[in-house]
Amino acid sequence: MSGILDTVNLRTQMVGQNRLELLLFGLETSQRYGINVFKVREVLQCPDLTEVPRQTSSIKGMAHIRGETIPVLDLSEAIGRAPIPHEDQAKCFLIVAEYNRRTLAFMVRKVDRILNTQWDQIMAPPKEIGNENYLTAVFEYEKKLVEILDVEQILADLYPMSTDVSDEVATHDVRERAREHHVLIVDDSAVARNQMQRSLEDLGVKVSVANNGRQALEMLHELLDRQVDVEKLFLMVISDIEMPEMDGYTLTSMIREDTRMAKLHVVLHTSLSGGFNVSMVKKVGADGFLAKFNPNDLAGVVVNRIRQVESAQ
Missing domain, CATH: 3.40.50.2300 (Response regulator)
Structure with missing residues (x-):
């Protein structure tokens, strides 16, 4: 685990060669998930969280990390799975990531390993499962499917954003x-x-x-x-x-x-x-x-x- 925590910010050399490295993690089931390492700022043990009044249920509070206050999202609850019990949070990990100019920490049960793969090995999810899900891609690893979550969709549901163009730009x-x-x-x-x-x-x-x-x-x-x-x-x-x-x-x-x-x-x-x-x-x-x-x-x-x-x- 220490190797993952120490090197997660250093592994960007393969970007641009249709290659990527995925940080594998787990939530409340045996299902494995992946996130692009290049989107990850750091991984750390979950610290004590500061509660937020009237917060969205999947937002578990705020963490003060390296001088910055960052909202913490229970990723399991955000995708409709069982939430992580409060008493287990200290055993969990935070994946601090940046999406769309927003920094968030995703609370996960465990962080597994960093996997080196290629984008052409990553498959779009089958059309038959429809569009009403948080899945953006899948790939096979150790004879099981690893799911890559559509974090943009998760965040869009939490923080709805207007798509209107202002009249100043679009005269x-x-x-x-x-x-x-x-x-x-x-x-x-x-x-x-x-x-x-x-x-x-x-x-x-x-x-x-x-x-x-x-x-x-x-x-x-x-x-x-x-x-x-x-x-x-x-x-x-x-x-x-x-x-x-x-x-x-x-x-x-x-x-x-x-x-x-x-x-x-x-x-x-x-x-x-x-x-x-x-x-x-x-x-x-x-x-x-x-x-x-x-x-x-x-x-x-x-x-x-x-x-x-x-x-x-």
Whole structure:
């Protein structure tokens, strides 16, 4: 366990090679779960928590960690499982992570190990289970399925966020011009796709969606094979970075390597924080980076791109 706690912040060297490392953990059952190590700030034994008056039931309180006060979420209760009993909290662990510019600590029963794998080994959940769940991907390990939770969906249910674009960003003139443009959104999280789609449709642009990098690449290749000029069809591609089957870095590299769409404008977005993302964006040839999700920031990137295209005509 000490090795996991000591090295969780040091293992980022494989990002950008369609590879990832997953921190495996457990909740109130024998089911294993995984979280991308690069989203984890640190793992620690659960300290004494400060209660919050009238708090959401799955928020168990606040922890003071390295000079910062961080809300603690019982991840088991948040996904509809049995909550961790109060008397057991001291035996639990906190996974401190950053999502969408928000720092939270997820209380879990145990932290297992760090597993080195590839995004193409991570599978989207079967369509037959429907969309009303907190599952974003699965993969097989030791002949059992490990589940990767859709943390964006969990947080969206806890902290609902408006997808409306302000009139200051989307003026009447901007909305009229936006109707002439088409954006491709790529994200494995259903809630993230829906948030972005609603915001961009509020702006006025047409939107197509893909669930991961491989699906987006197949979509682009199908259009190219039909002699469609995708560089003209799409104003831009806005892609998540961390996705099953093919990550956003690899998708961008594949786009740049195909002369038929090498100039397609690509912006990568992520719930991860830090300057490493910006350097990787430049390395793979993406045109921009966006920390998700803020409707005005998202719309602003699209509006700026519209202006670039119009000024070049």
